[in-house]
Amino acid sequence: MNDPLDARLRRAFRQADRFAVDAPSAAVLLDRRRRRRTRRAAAASAVLVLATVVALAVVSPGGEPAETVAAGAGTGPDDETETEAVGTTSTVATPPLSPLPTLTPPRPVGGPAGSVVPPTTVGGGAVTTSVPAPPTSAAPPITVVSPPTVGPPPPTTAPAAPPVVPPPAMVTSADAGRTYRLTPGQQLQVELTGNGQGSWSGLSSSDAAVLAPTDVARRGDGSAGGTFTAAAPGQATVTAVQSPACGQATPPCLAPARLFEVTVLVG
Numbered sequence: 001m002n003d004p005l006d007a008r009l010r011r012a013f014r015q016a017d018r019f020a021v022d023a024p025s026a027a028v029l030l031d032r033r034r035r036r037r038t039r040r041a042a043a044a045s046a047v048l049v050l051a052t053v054v055a056l057a058v059v060s061p062g063g064e065p066a067e068t069v070a071a072g073a074g075t076g077p078d079d080e081t082e083t084e085a086v087g088t089t090s091t092v093a094t095p096p097l098s099p100l101p102t103l104t105p106p107r108p109v110g111g112p113a114g115s116v117v118p119p120t121t122v123g124g125g126a127v128t129t130s131v132p133a134p135p136t137s138a139a140p141p142i143t144v145v146s147p148p149t150v151g152p153p154p155p156t157t158a159p160a161a162p163p164v165v166p167p168p169a170m171v172t173s174a175d176a177g178r179t180y181r182l183t184p185g186q187q188l189q190v191e192l193t194g195n196g197q198g199s200w201s202g203l204s205s206s207d208a209a210v211l212a213p214t215d216v217a218r219r220g221d222g223s224a225g226g227t228f229t230a231a232a233p234g235q236a237t238v239t240a241v242q243s244p245a246c247g248q249a250t251p252p253c254l255a256p257a258r259l260f261e262v263t264v265l266v267g
Contacts, residue, residue, distance in 0.1 A: 194222025
């Protein structure tokens with residue numbers, strides 16, 4: 001007759017035999033556990049280094065670009081998590097770690113000083129914010145006023161002296177037939193006497209534009225006189241006629257008249 005206690009004992013012995021672990025299998029399990037702990041420590045160190053690099057990039061935007069650090073656990077045959085039980089061994093694959101975001105080095109922003117703005121990481125991507133450069137105002141122009149130069153006064157021009165007019169040329173009846181040279185403005189004075197030989201007619205100029213008469217007279221004693229002024233360059237003739245005294249008698253005489261003539265050159 002089957003005893004329930006005996007049946008329970010037999011089942012217990014079979015289970016004990018089933019979950020028994022020999023010495024070699026225990027050594028393999030210990031080695032796997034040691035390597036898993038080592039990998040976990042390495043992953044934690046990588047995460048710490050990554051956090052330090054990100055902090056340095058934010059604090060020092062002008063430094064060297066931060067290197068991209070990516071840490072992840074391997075997915076080899078050793079990266080397995082064992083679920084152990086007495087007498088049995090089961091393996092479960094560890095999912096790979098997601099790649100860390102890549103840091104973008106800071107880019108220069110246009111401005112007078114070439115300022116650099118560090119990138120801001122949002123959701124795994126890098127967003128760069130530009131800071132506008134302050135407006136520069138142009139310097140006002142500088143006006144240099146030179147002091148007035150002090151020098152000698154400009155030379156004064158003395159008024160031109162009036163031309164010197166030579167004295168008048170004196171002419172009598174004895175100078176008949178002569179030629180005279182006058183300058184503009186110079187005068188010619190003619191004086192003719194009768195001497196009881198007759199009366200002189202009035203003096204005249206052949207060209208008044210060259211030699212202009214200014215004071216011409218015929219006197220009662222038979223003499224005549226006059227003044228002529230040289231007006232313009234050219235040539236003129238001054239003439240007069242003396243009639244004989246007997247020409248007025250009755251009957252008149254046949255004595256010829258006397259001609260007085262002088263030539264004047266103005267220039």
